[in-house]
Amino acid sequence: MHPLRRVRIQPDMDFEKRLEWFRNECAAAGLPCTHQREVLYRALVEAKDHPSPEMLYERVKRKIPSISLGTVYRNIKIFLDHGLIGEVSLHHGSLRLEANNEPHHHLVCRHCRKMFDLPAAGVHAIRLRRALPEGFQVERFVVEAHGLCQECAAPKKRRSN
Amino acid sequence: MHPLRRVRIQPDMDFEKRLEWFRNECAAAGLPCTHQREVLYRALVEAKDHPSPEMLYERVKRKIPSISLGTVYRNIKIFLDHGLIGEVSLHHGSLRLEANNEPHHHLVCRHCRKMFDLPAAGVHAIRLRRALPEGFQVERFVVEAHGLCQECAAPKKRRSN
DNA sequence: TTATTAGATGAGAATTATTACTATCTTGTC
DNA sequence: GACAAGATAGTAATAATTCTCATCTAATAA
Numbered sequence: 001m002h003p004l005r006r007v008r009i010q011p012d013m014d015f016e017k018r019l020e021w022f023r024n025e026c027a028a029a030g031l032p033c034t035h036q037r038e039v040l041y042r043a044l045v046e047a048k049d050h051p052s053p054e055m056l057y058e059r060v061k062r063k064i065p066s067i068s069l070g071t072v073y074r075n076i077k078i079f080l081d082h083g084l085i086g087e088v089s090l091h092h093g094s095l096r097l098e099a100n101n102e103p104h105h106h107l108v109c110r111h112c113r114k115m116f117d118l119p120a121a122g123v124h125a126i127r128l129r130r131a132l133p134e135g136f137q138v139e140r141f142v143v144e145a146h147g148l149c150q151e152c153a154a155p156k157k158r159r160s161n
Numbered sequence: 162m163h164p165l166r167r168v169r170i171q172p173d174m175d176f177e178k179r180l181e182w183f184r185n186e187c188a189a190a191g192l193p194c195t196h197q198r199e200v201l202y203r204a205l206v207e208a209k210d211h212p213s214p215e216m217l218y219e220r221v222k223r224k225i226p227s228i229s230l231g232t233v234y235r236n237i238k239i240f241l242d243h244g245l246i247g248e249v250s251l252h253h254g255s256l257r258l259e260a261n262n263e264p265h266h267h268l269v270c271r272h273c274r275k276m277f278d279l280p281a282a283g284v285h286a287i288r289l290r291r292a293l294p295e296g297f298q299v300e301r302f303v304v305e306a307h308g309l310c311q312e313c314a315a316p317k318k319r320r321s322n
Numbered sequence: 323t324t325a326t327t328a329g330a331t332g333a334g335a336a337t338t339a340t341t342a343c344t345a346t347c348t349t350g351t352c
Numbered sequence: 353g354a355c356a357a358g359a360t361a362g363t364a365a366t367a368a369t370t371c372t373c374a375t376c377t378a379a380t381a382a
Contacts, residue, residue, distance in 0.1 A: 041260070044258060044259070044260040045260045047258075047259070047260070049276075050257040050258065050259050050276045051257065051258055052253070052254075052255040052256060052257055052258075053255065053256055053258075054255065056258070076256070076258060080258075084260075085258055085259065085260045086258070086259050086260075086261075086262065087256065087257065087258060087259075088253075088257040088258065088259055088267060088276060089250055089251070089253075089257070089267065089269075089303060089305060090250070091252075091253070091255075091256045091257070092213070092249075092250075092252070093213075094213040094214065094215065094252075095213060095214055095237070095248065095252045096211040096212065096213055096248065096249040096250070096252070097205060097208075097211065097212055097213075097214075097217070097237060097241075097246055097247070097248060097249065098205070098208070098211050098246065098247050098248075098249055099202070099205040099206045099208070099245075099246045099247075100247075101247065106249060106250065107293065107294070107297055107299075108250075109297075110300070115210075115211045115249060116294055116297070118293070132268065132279070132306070133268070133277055133311075134311060135310070135311025135314065136268055136270075136277070136306075136308055136309070136310050136311060136314075137308045137309045137314045138268075138306045138307070138308040139271070139307055139308040139309070140306075140307050140308070141304060141305070141306050141307075142250065142304070142305045142306075142307060143302060143303070143304050143305075144250060144302070144303045144304075144305065145293070145297075145299045145301075145302050145303075146299070146300055146301050146302075146303060147297055147298045147299040147300040147301070148297070148298045148300070149296065149297050150294075150295060150296025150297060153296065153297075153298045154296075
């Protein structure tokens, strides 16, 4: 259902190709492919960091000085909803805390953002260290399983949702 | 250096034991062990969900009606700094985005919150599914390596930091 | 126990992040 | 080119977090 799952973009795909893909996705989703959306999408594709909405706004404003921050937020949400881009890690809107210090991982619902603990037992150690950039001192690995919880996955029959 | 690494709290440790540990940690860190801090810590230990500062504030207010939200935030930050509690997933303050749809993971500096990509190649598949709660539909696993990047790990000799 | 003092607290202002509202403007279609 | 659905800019409103500062309290020494 999500485009990223439907069509795999190749890493070496140049921007023109990606843009074409983007336009097709918009058309398929019934979304007008506005100039603002194209420029925003381009900024996302070209970003090597993991920009925040504010950072994107700054970049896009160089191309479209009149663009509004609201447009950036609105379209980011739309892109995410349609799987055109991804969130680096699910953002809960506010800080979330725990005193549980047993090794464990998390299950996060991408819709309601509810979180569940998962005991670390059974999750095998991750061998990643050799891939790490110079000087980064890893203290722990956290595994997050992203998906839909039972409630959010349920077809919204009866009641509203 | 961090207490959670220095002393391992046992899962079956009752609250009195934890509180004693907490007091020792405070003393060791030169932190006055105020009533507010104890009540806040207790609320964290007893929480089964992954509360936000606001949620904690609501709970703690039942015990100390005069407590202020600022105190909750201030102490949460202190507890985190001293490793007395943990963040469920590193909170970036704002949404962070990426158009990179190649399978990859992230390296996050717990100090400056900078993020680096890690190719997924080499990270072996995680076998976790049998541990999942009923009905949760996992779409992807995200591995985050938390630690300190080179800059933040560097001893703050010369220059300020 | 009291005096001392570093550091904590509560209250509210200030900032930052995000969403909502609305009059106008564009895209896609006919 | 005209139309309708939906998008945009600008601004107001809300949520999340931090800051400021005048008191107050925990920890220590007398």
